[in-house]
Structures are given as C-alpha cells and as structure tokens.
Amino acid sequence: MDERLEKALEVANYMTTLSNQKKVLAEKYHSDLIYCVNGGQFTASNERIAFCNALVQHNQVEAVLIDDNQTPVLINDIKEFTENLIDTYAQASNKLYAEHAKLKLKRTVEDLIS
Amino acid sequence: MTLQGILVFAFNNSQIDYISQAINLATRAKKFLNLPVSIVTDSSIDSDVFEHIIHYKPSFTTGKRYYDGALSNKNLNFRNDARTHAYDLTPYSETLILDTDFVIADSVLSYCFEQSHDFLAYKNATDLSGHRNYGEFQYVSDTGVDFYWATVVFFRKTLLNKTFFDLLNHVKENWTHYKQVYRIEGSTYRNDHAFSIAIHIINGFQKGDFAKSVPGNLLYTTDKDILHSIEDNDFVFMLEKQRRKGEYTVVKTANQSIHVMNKFSLDRALKNE
Secondary structure, eight states, X not given: OOHHHHHHHHHHHHHHHHHHHHHHHHHHHHHHTEEEETTXXXXXXXXXXXXXXXXXXXXXXXXXXXXXXXXEEEESOHHHHHHHHHHHHHHHHHHHHHHHHHHHTXXXXXXXXX | OOOEEEEEEEOOOSSOOHHHHHHHHHXXXXXXXXXXXXXXXXXXXXXXXXXXXXXXXXXXXXXEEEESSTTOEEEEEEOOOGGGGHHHHOSOSEEEEEOTTEEOOSSGGGGGGTSSOSEEEOSOEEETTSSOOOGGGTBSSTTSOBOOOSSEEEEEOOHHHHHHHHHHXXXXXXXXXXXXXXXXXXXXXXXXXXXXXXXXXXXXXXOOSSSBOOSSOEEEEOTTSEEEEEETTEEEEEEEETTEEEEEEEEEEESOOEEEOOHHHHHHHHXXX
C-alpha cells in the first residue's frame, strides 16, 4: 500500500475513535447535568440557570418551574435552587473539561482507550 | 411503607447465561444505586445477591436471531413473556425493571425514585456508534406509533399502573391481533412493542404523557457490536464500522451505564472480568 495512504488511514482510524470518545463524554455530561428536587427533574442548562438567576435578581423567593418532563414544580427557595443548579453545572462542566484535556494528549488509538 | 427495589427477569437458553448477567446486574445495583434486586426465573440460583427469587414458568417460547458481532449469529430460544406480569410479581411498591444486559456503572437511575411520576420508560436512546439510524427504535413500524424501550421501566403500584399492566397482558395474549393492527413486522413477540402499544392505548390512542422519560440517556450498543472487555467501570467496545461489514472501531466508556445487546460478548466479558 502507498505509504501516504497507509498513514492517512491510520489517522482516519484515530479520528473516528477520537470522535467516538468525544460522543461518549457528551452523553456522560448530559447525565451529569441532571438535578432532582421536589419530585422534579432539571437539567442544569445555561438557559435555566440564566432564567433562575433573573428570578433571584427580581427578588423572587419561590417560583413554579417547568421541569424536563414538562411538569410544573414549586420551588420554595429559588436562590438555593439556583445555587445548586450552578453547582451541578460547574461539577459536570469541570469534569468534561478535564476529560477533554486528557483526550487532547492522546495521539494514538491505543492511548485513547487506555 | 415504601419498598424500593429492582426486578430482573432471567430465563437461560442453551447459549446465553442470563442468570450470570442478572447476578452482575444485582452486584452493580447494590454498589451504584444501593437497591435490593429480586429475580424472576425458572432456574435454581446459587447466589445470595438477590433479595427474592421469584419462580415463574414461561407460558411460551419464541425463536430469535442473536448476533455476536456483524459476522456471526445463531437462532436461539427466547422466553420473554414474564415481564408483563411485573406488577403482580414485584415485591416492591416502587419498582425499577431492568434487562439483564443493562450494565450499571453510574447512579443516574436513582433519580427515578426521587421524581414524582408513577411510570417511566425511555422513548429515546443513543446508539454509541453514531452512524446507524434505526427507525425501528423510533416507531414500532413505518406507519406505527412511538417506540418505547422496555429495557428500563420504573413504576409505582397505583391503580392506573395496575390497569396499564392488565392491558399489557391483554396485548400480549392477543399478540397476533395487535401486531396486525399496529402493522408490526416479524413473528417474534417483543416486550418493547407490547409496552409501546399499551402506552399508546392508555394515552387514549394518541401521543400522551402517561409515560415520562427515565432520567438520563439510554446508551446502547447493538448485537452487531462487540463488548471487548469490562474492567470495573470501564468498558471497551468494538463498534461496527459504517459500510464495512466485519470491521470495527473501538470506543471506551467510563462510569456510564449501557445496554449491551450482544449477549454473547457480555457473557464472555463477565467471565473474564
């Protein structure tokens, strides 16, 4: 086989595996963003955090939020809820960042799955 | 008093050791979810990992093609009729039904018991390969209703859920009729299809919100993929390549629960763990 083609196929194999690993991390991140309270399930998304922060800014103490299953949930302390949401977001995002940083250093298929 | 627990169904055939898979699941359930596990089976079990061993004699056996990667397959017996009796068989008031080939590696499913809905099932799932587009996991047929996975189902003992499981048994007992009405191809009875049909009916023959989604994503690999190895919470898979039959790319997951459809490779990996 042409050496250039052989090298390209090796890189292609690496890129496929890297893409797979990134996808796995994205799925894990999605699960890590889940925060459950008062029978509701909330994903700590940027939009939800921003909205909750707006409620806090407007001195709201309690509020009804629509959870991931489109169910209204009464949150008694919106400030505490927002802090927990941000905490969930930070933990999940920091973990994702660290895992991505590790992937960047892995230059072969063997490294990626080691 | 609320009793929470996991219910699994395990009926060995000549090649697949569902009991070993269930033992692995129960061990991991205790570790990650801190929940007791009960098993429904027709085998005698020499393990103290289960809280209850519930004996059940399957009423029928079907045939199913089991793949072991893209190039190998076998036709084997498949006994899957017990699941529709979960409501009556479970010793728990809040039950999480899991397939034995669902390998737990995180605690996401514990949220099922914290949320307020009485019936949960996955409607969407993520294929680890990324390149396959299985329409059969979106709708029960090309002109059919939404597909729900029976792999992970959570329910509380309520009157409505009792009605649902009675309906589910009715669908199963009249499978020939319902499979024609819902235009399901193939002869094998599948719990996924029976659950999907029953959910559609109980919603008033339309899309509805009887079944809410289980927390998190359902990750899966098909039986055309191969589970290469399990090392604690790290799983290495060989995923079928796109348009390259018999060729694979590798992927590793860590601390993520996953539905492993290739039962041969799951058995091998568990033996070598």
